[in-house]
Structures are given as structure tokens and as C-alpha cells.
Amino acid sequence: MAKGWETDEQEGTVHYTGTEGGWGSVRGIVETALRERARPAALDTLRRQNKPGGFMCVSCAWTKPxxxxxxxxxxxxxxxTLWELTARRCTPEFFADHTVTELKGWKDYDLEQTGRLTHPMRYDQATDKYVPCSWDEAFAGIGRELKALDPKSTVFYASGRASLETSYLYALFARLYGHNNLPDSSNMCHETTSVALKEVTGSPVGTCVLSDFELCDAIFFFGQNPGTNSPRLLHPLQEAVKRGCKIVTFNPIREKGLEVFKNPQSPKEMLTPAATEISCQYHQVKTGGDIAAITGMMKHVFAREEQRWAAEKVHVLDVDFIEQHTDGFEALKAHVDAVSWDEIERESGLARADLKAAADVYVDAKRSIAMYGMGLTQHVHGSDNIKQLVNLFLLKGNIGRDGAGVSPVRGHSNVQGQRTVGISEKPELVPLDKLAEQFGFEPPRDQGLTTVHACEKILTGEVKAFIGLGGNFVRAIPEHERMEAAWTKMRLTVQIATKLNRSHLINGEVAYLLPCLGRSEEDMQVTGAQAVTMEDSLSCIHGSLGRAAPASPDLISEPAIVAGIAKATLAPNPKVRWDDWIADYALIRDAIEETYPEQFHDFNKRVFTPGGFYRGNSARDRVWKTKSGKADFTLPKKLNSWGTEDKEGRWRLMTLRSNDQFNTTIYGYSDRLRGVEGTRDVVLMNPDDIAAAGLKEGQVVALASDADDGTDRRVGGLTVTPFLLPRGCIGGYYPELNPLIPLSWHDEESKTPAAKGVPVRIVADAG
Incomplete structure (x- = not known):
């Protein structure tokens, strides 16, 4: 049994006794298929899903082999896929029967269960209803509004699923129009990665490729849950364990996917009790305690270095790598030496012996990989979490060689790729001089708005228009009540989507809801069926070709919608070939290749390369594009990433996604892998904390923000549910608990909302 936990510790708590995968996963798929009444094309789409020449999943960004x-x-x-290929339809007739005010009272799940949007719609304030309009009317109306506004008062948001082709056109449109206000879903999840890794390694993305997982001796997980967020990752993890690789996990919650996995594609495992234990050690670090835990590991690594050198004159550290490729080592060592074990144990919530055991695995492994998710990025000092993890991996030269590296696990299917082709509010990350030459215009050079900055300016009334390329922005952001009130004061809101969600019900004075093709559906243009591309977490580019019949004859593609709005807004430019690009997406890829020739050379020839084509990574090649010209050791500001002080009555809330959810999309009410069924209105607590707080299992309470800003934020109707968590830490579901997160509560460097460490109080439920 893995270190750090025993099965009998779960006595009296809600938990799932089965494995990740197995028949539970099969049942979950079947239940979704029945709920969605999926079209027959769904079976063919699943057969082709994530395969060379096939359809690339719209869910997570894990790589395709x-x-x-x-x-x-x-x-x-x-x-x-079943959700996208549902037989349900949300038609103009539906909107004729329901006011927007009425629909605001529906749950997220019920809104999306109305089915695929089928027709472009315009919001009519007089009747408080969406009414149908033609595509030409929609484009002309949106263009008229945008032309009347200062471009810098507008925001073009992109969710993480839009293709490289769509993203490139969208970013180009924004800059031709006159702004860099291009926040995307990365701002809410892994922007911390982009900022921190860029600073210390010179590359804003992870350094691993898939073959590294076949060579590594150890994998260290921090704050990532593959069982829910990227289950296909469990296959290489299982294979790694079977060949002797050791996996050590640090996470406040015991996630089944990192405990034990039953491979649904293995007849032996499906028909027998056989399964694979994934983690050899599982350490339930306190929320926000990762910096301290990693510091403790480094402290033991330094002790092992001294012992081995004294006894054998052999180094534990890669001293040659440190000398040739890094800067700041001595300062880091002095910092770690000065931190006491008592401080480390207090801040991490872990015992010294357990941290030493984890460090011993690291010391003994020739090649190690670090994997992490939003459990590191979504903290007030999230950037320091990542930099401290890089510190640990630089000690043994575990960046820039085969079988080793730092590998953040991105969430949405193309969120990393969107940044690659220009969706960025940071002008320094985009080849603006090249765009100027290529398209004959002067791009804006000023800093654009992040998600947090955009929200701040919506609150002050400085942002007048918002275009959403997918996603559920208003539901995903913090500060719901204030943001929804301010949202309606904008002049224009436009939402490009496949299904109805809450963001579509919070409208500006002029509002349009534009339905698009799904990625699984055939995109037929003048030159024939079109393929699109996306980038995975490991920097590989994959082609995708949809074949399912569109949900409605009135749907058009995301690139066509972007082009339609752009043509209605911008003056003609002979170098900007909107009509040609939409007729043949290969021409968009030619334009991408011209803008980014090193990464996208021979783009069209490589679209369907099996396993994708690798666009390269400077840090993997040990070319450090940092200020020092080397990989930088850095010092954390604090020993934890928790953005405030502990005090009586203050709890550390982490928001969670269930097994029946992807981002804000709720597929159902079964969080099977945590044993929570039929509800999302819970607060998960350690049983000892429940008793100490004078609460009882099943009691209904509210959570109130305990941020020191005087604002009353609360969410009620939450059932106290016993769960094995570190003392002082509680959990609940995203996005339902987002109203508790102040807009100001974010990573100091990246502005990513700190949703994994929110200060709250438990109070009586008012209603």
C-alpha cells in the first residue's frame, strides 16, 4: 500500500471503493449516451477519436500517440463527444417559449441539456427573449457596433477548444481592429505556467515528449488529477509502473486515478480483480503547502549529497549541469539550509519522514519527470510553486534530457496552441513586425487585458464590448454577482457556441448568440471538407477531420464566423484574404507557416503526421532564453502559496471538478471517483474538523468569503460531507463556489484566479 495513507483511514468518510477505469468508466459512458440520445454518427466518431487522420477530442489536451x-x-x-453529438436541439421555438430571465433560474446542467443551438439569435430587450436572425444580419449588426466603439474598449475572449486556424484568424482580426485584448482560458488555469516557466527556463511550456515516459525512472505528481481531467494519461502511467517506474503523488485529495487503475482495454483486468497501483507514495499535502513540501525534499537531497560525497566521493547532484547551465544555485542552497524541518512540517502538513522518503525516490532515480496541474497554478503564490518545482528538478539536471523534464498537464484541448499562434494579451510574445509585413498594417503594441484586467474594466465601465469564442466566461470567472450586474451595462456582447450556457443569458444592450459547427462535424467549404489542427500538452500538432452531419443546416464554422464579423467590421485589405481562407483552410495554415516558419515549416504536409509533429522547445534543447542565459534557480517569497494568514475560523477552500464534468460543462451529478452522487451542493470536510467545528454530517451550511476586503460573498445550501482531507482544508465544486473568490484573489505574477486556496468561513445557511 502506498505511503502516506491507509485504507482504514477512510472509515466514516464518503469515498469510492472501486478503481479508476474498469466497468465504472464504461457505465459512465453508456449513461451519458442514453441521456444525450447521441446520434448514430457518435460511434464512428469515437472509433476515429484521437487517431491519425481522425477526429481530435475536444476535451483534455493530453497527447495522441x-x-x-x-x-x-x-x-x-x-x-x-456524446455531448456534442447529442440528438437534442435548442431551436428558435425553444427561445420563443422562454424568457432570458426565466432561463437564468435554470441549473447549468439543464441549460446544456436543451441541446445543440441551431440558428443565429439576437437578444430582444423589449420581450426579454432571443429571436432568430440571419447570418448576414448578425454580422452586419455586430460590425456596426464594433465600428462605433474604440477598439481598446473591446475584449475578444477565446476558450481553449478553438482550432489553430480559428485562433490565428481571431488574433489577426483583433490586431487589425486595433487591440491586444485577447485573454483566453489559459488566464484562468495555466497562465501561471506560461509566466513561471518562461522566467526560469526561457520556455513557457513543458519540456517532455511522450517517449520520455518510456524512459523515466520516477514521476512526481503535484496537484493534478488524471482520473477526471486527463484519463488517457493513465495508460502511459500504468505502463511506466509495470516496467518499474515509481510514481510519487502530492495532492490534498486522494484521487482514484493516482491510486489504482483498471485498464478498460485489458480483458484480463476487466474480467478479474487485477488492477495497477499507480502511486507508490501518496502524500496529502496541505492546500498551499507544496512550496514547503518541495523545500523539504531539497533539504534531504542536499543531505544525501553531503553523505554520498563524504562516503564515496560521488555526487547526488548533477554538478556539471549546475555549473554549465544554471544560475543562482548557492543562494538557493543557503535558503533551503536556513529553513527548519519544523517550519517545513508545519507549512506542508507532512511528516519529515514522508518527505525524506519522497526525496529518496528522486535521488535514486536517474531520470525523473514532474507533472502538475492547477493544484499548483491557482494560488496567490502559484508562480513560486512552479519555480520551486523547477528548482528541485534542476538539482539533478532533470530538464533538457531524454526521460526527464517538467510536464504541466493542460486542460482544454487547444489552450496551449492558441497561445502559440497569437492569442495573447502580451505583445512581446507575438511576432508583430512579421504580421505588419505580412498583412500591411501597424499592429497595436500596447499591453492587452488579461481575464482579471478585463473583468476589472468591465466593472468600471471601461470595457464596452465582449466577444466570446466559445466557453462560459461569466460562469468561469470569480466574483459572479458583481460581474453579472456589470455585464449588462456593456453595449455589445457576442457569444459563439454549440450549446446554451449561463453566459448567454447575461447580455449587453445589444447581444448575439451565434451557433457554430462542432469539431466532430463535417466542415464543408467551397474546396471540400476541411481539416483543422490543435496543439497538445507536449507541443505536438495534430490534424482533425470531422465527419458527422452538422446538427443544423444553419450552422457555420468558427473560422467562417470570425471571418464574417471581421469583414463586416474592417476596411478591405488585399493582403487579408478572408474569403480565400474560409474556402480553403490550408491557406490559413500557409499564413501560420509564414508567421511562424521555425515551428510550422511544411505545415500542410505534416497535418496528419501520426502522433503529431513536434514544434520544438528551446529548454528541452538546453537553450535557455532567460535574462541570465541559463536556467535560473529562484527563491520563493514564502514557504507556502497560501495568500493570507491562518486564523481561527478561517478555512482553506479548494474548488474541484467532478468526474461528471469538464470545466463548466456538467454532464451529470455523479462524482463516482469521490463517492458523491446526485448533488453538487456539498462542502467536503475532514471528519475530525466536522466534529471540532460543532457540525454534523448532512447539516446544511453556507460558506462566506473571509478575504480581508469587507465584501460579503457567500454560497448557501451546502451539505456537510465527511471526506479524507488535511485538517483545515475543505473542498467544493467549481463553478458553483466561484462567487466566493474575490477578483483580486489571484497569482501575483500571472493574475490566474487562486481557486485552489480560497479563505472562507463556515456560517449558518440563511435559507
Whole structure:
């Protein structure tokens, strides 16, 4: 049994006794198929999903292998496809029967269960209803509004699923129009990665490729849950464990996917009790305690270095790498030496012996990989979490060689790729001089708005228009009540989407809801069926070709919608070929290649390369594009990433996604892998904390923000549910608990909302 936990510790708590994968995953897929009444094309789409020449999943960004499994999809990937290929339809007749005010009272799940949007719609304030309009009317109306506004008073948001082709056109449109206000879903999740890794390694993305997982001796997980967020990752993890690789996990919650996995594609495992224990050690670090935990590991690594050198004259550290490729080592060592074990144990919530055991795995492994998710990025000092993890991996030269590296696990299917082709509020990250030459215009050079900055300016009334390329922005951001009130004061809101969600009900004075094709559907243009591309977490580019019949004849593609709005807004430019690009997406890829020739050379020839084509990574090549010209050791500001002080009555809330959810999309009410069924209105607590707080299991309470800003934020109707968590830490579901997060509560460097460490109080439920 893995270190750090025992099965009998779960006595009296809600938990799931089964494994990740297995028949539970099969059942979850079947239940979703029945709920969605999925079209027959869904089976063919699943057969082709994540395979060379096939359809690329719209769910997570985990990589697609060169030699796929028979079924190269996971439970949540299948749910995403079935959700998109539902037989349900949200038609103009539906909107004629329901006012927007009425629909605001519906739950997120019920809104999306109305089915695929079928027709472009315009919001009519007089009747408080959406009414149908033609595409030409929509484009002309949006263009007229945008032309009347200062471009810098507008925001073009992109969710993480839009293709490289769409993203490139969208970013180009924004800059031709006159702004860099291009926040995307990365701002809410992994912008911390982009900022921190860029600073210390010179590359804003992870350094691993898939073959590294075949060579590594150890994998260290921090704050990432593959069982729910990227289940296909469990296949290489299982294979790694079977060949002797050790996996050590640090996470406040015991997630089944990192405990034990039953491979649904293995007849032996499906028909017998056989399963694979994934983690050899599982340490339930306190929320916000990762900096301290990693510091403790480094402290023991330094002790092992001294012992081995004294006894054998052999180094534990890669001293040659440190000398040739890094800067700041002595300062880091002095910092770690000065931190006491008592401080480390207090801040991490872990015992010294357990941290030493984890460090011993690291010391003994020749090649190690670090994997992490939003459990590190979404903290007030999230950037320091990542920099401290890089510190640990630089000590043994575990960046820039085969079988080793730092590998953040991105969430949405193309969120990393969007940044690659220009979706960025940071002008220094975009080749603006090249765009100026290529398209004959002067791009804006000023800093654009992040998600947090955009929200701040919506609150002050400085932002007048918002275009959303997918996603559920208003539901995903913090500070719901204030933001929804301010949202209606904007002049224009436009939402490009496949299904109805809450963001579509919070409208500006002029509002349009534009339905688009799904990625699984055939995109037929003048030159024939079109393929699109996306980038995975490991920097590989994959082509995707949809074949399912569109949900409605009135749907058009995301690139066509972007081009339609752009043509209605901008003056003609002979170098900007909107009509040609929409007729043939290969021409968009030619333009991308011209803008980014090093990464996208021979783009069209490589679209369907099995396993994707690798666009390269300077840090993997040990070319450090940092200020020092080397990989930088850095010092954390604090020993924890928790942005405030502990005090009596203050709890550390982490928001969670369930097994029946992807981002804000709710597929159902079964969080099977945590044993929570039929509800999302819970607060998960350690049983000892429940008793100490004078509460009882099943009691209904409210959570109130305990941020020191005087604003009353609360969410009620939450059932106290016993769960094995570190003392002082509680959990609840995103996005339902987002109203508790102040807009100002974000990573100091990246502005990513700190949703994994929110200060709250438990109070009586008012209603």
C-alpha cells in the first residue's frame, strides 16, 4: 500500500471503493449516451477519436500517440463527444417559449441539456427573449457596433477548444481592429505556467515528449488529477509502473486515478480483480503547502549529497549541469539550509519522514519527470510553486534530457496552441513586425487585458464590448454577482457556441448568440471538407477531420464566423484574404507557416503526421532564453502559496471538478471517483474538523468569503460531507463556489484566479 495513507483511514468518510477505469468508466459512458440520445454518427466518431487522420477530442489536451489503442478515448473524452453529438436541439421555438430571465433560474446542467443551438439569435430587450436572425444580419449588426466603439474598449475572449486556424484568424482580426485584448482560458488555469516557466527556463511550456515516459525512472505528481481531467494519461502511467517506474503523488485529495487503475482495454483486468497501483507514495499535502513540501525534499537531497560525497566521493547532484547551465544555485542552497524541518512540517502538513522518503525516490532515480496541474497554478503564490518545482528538478539536471523534464498537464484541448499562434494579451510574445509585413498594417503594441484586467474594466465601465469564442466566461470567472450586474451595462456582447450556457443569458444592450459547427462535424467549404489542427500538452500538432452531419443546416464554422464579423467590421485589405481562407483552410495554415516558419515549416504536409509533429522547445534543447542565459534557480517569497494568514475560523477552500464534468460543462451529478452522487451542493470536510467545528454530517451550511476586503460573498445550501482531507482544508465544486473568490484573489505574477486556496468561513445557511 502506498505511503502516506491507509485504507482504514477512510472509515466514516464518503469515498469510492472501486478503481479508476474498469466497468465504472464504461457505465459512465453508456449513461451519458442514453441521456444525450447521441446520434448514430457518435460511434464512428469515437472509433476515429484521437487517431491519425481522425477526429481530435475536444476535451483534455493530453497527447495522441503514434500507435493508438483500439479505443483511444477515455470516459470524459467520450462524454465530450456524446455531448456534442447529442440528438437534442435548442431551436428558435425553444427561445420563443422562454424568457432570458426565466432561463437564468435554470441549473447549468439543464441549460446544456436543451441541446445543440441551431440558428443565429439576437437578444430582444423589449420581450426579454432571443429571436432568430440571419447570418448576414448578425454580422452586419455586430460590425456596426464594433465600428462605433474604440477598439481598446473591446475584449475578444477565446476558450481553449478553438482550432489553430480559428485562433490565428481571431488574433489577426483583433490586431487589425486595433487591440491586444485577447485573454483566453489559459488566464484562468495555466497562465501561471506560461509566466513561471518562461522566467526560469526561457520556455513557457513543458519540456517532455511522450517517449520520455518510456524512459523515466520516477514521476512526481503535484496537484493534478488524471482520473477526471486527463484519463488517457493513465495508460502511459500504468505502463511506466509495470516496467518499474515509481510514481510519487502530492495532492490534498486522494484521487482514484493516482491510486489504482483498471485498464478498460485489458480483458484480463476487466474480467478479474487485477488492477495497477499507480502511486507508490501518496502524500496529502496541505492546500498551499507544496512550496514547503518541495523545500523539504531539497533539504534531504542536499543531505544525501553531503553523505554520498563524504562516503564515496560521488555526487547526488548533477554538478556539471549546475555549473554549465544554471544560475543562482548557492543562494538557493543557503535558503533551503536556513529553513527548519519544523517550519517545513508545519507549512506542508507532512511528516519529515514522508518527505525524506519522497526525496529518496528522486535521488535514486536517474531520470525523473514532474507533472502538475492547477493544484499548483491557482494560488496567490502559484508562480513560486512552479519555480520551486523547477528548482528541485534542476538539482539533478532533470530538464533538457531524454526521460526527464517538467510536464504541466493542460486542460482544454487547444489552450496551449492558441497561445502559440497569437492569442495573447502580451505583445512581446507575438511576432508583430512579421504580421505588419505580412498583412500591411501597424499592429497595436500596447499591453492587452488579461481575464482579471478585463473583468476589472468591465466593472468600471471601461470595457464596452465582449466577444466570446466559445466557453462560459461569466460562469468561469470569480466574483459572479458583481460581474453579472456589470455585464449588462456593456453595449455589445457576442457569444459563439454549440450549446446554451449561463453566459448567454447575461447580455449587453445589444447581444448575439451565434451557433457554430462542432469539431466532430463535417466542415464543408467551397474546396471540400476541411481539416483543422490543435496543439497538445507536449507541443505536438495534430490534424482533425470531422465527419458527422452538422446538427443544423444553419450552422457555420468558427473560422467562417470570425471571418464574417471581421469583414463586416474592417476596411478591405488585399493582403487579408478572408474569403480565400474560409474556402480553403490550408491557406490559413500557409499564413501560420509564414508567421511562424521555425515551428510550422511544411505545415500542410505534416497535418496528419501520426502522433503529431513536434514544434520544438528551446529548454528541452538546453537553450535557455532567460535574462541570465541559463536556467535560473529562484527563491520563493514564502514557504507556502497560501495568500493570507491562518486564523481561527478561517478555512482553506479548494474548488474541484467532478468526474461528471469538464470545466463548466456538467454532464451529470455523479462524482463516482469521490463517492458523491446526485448533488453538487456539498462542502467536503475532514471528519475530525466536522466534529471540532460543532457540525454534523448532512447539516446544511453556507460558506462566506473571509478575504480581508469587507465584501460579503457567500454560497448557501451546502451539505456537510465527511471526506479524507488535511485538517483545515475543505473542498467544493467549481463553478458553483466561484462567487466566493474575490477578483483580486489571484497569482501575483500571472493574475490566474487562486481557486485552489480560497479563505472562507463556515456560517449558518440563511435559507
Amino acid at each position: 503514434k500507435n493508438p489503442h483500439t479505443f483511444e478515448f477515455c470516459e470524459n473524452g467520450a462524454k465530450a
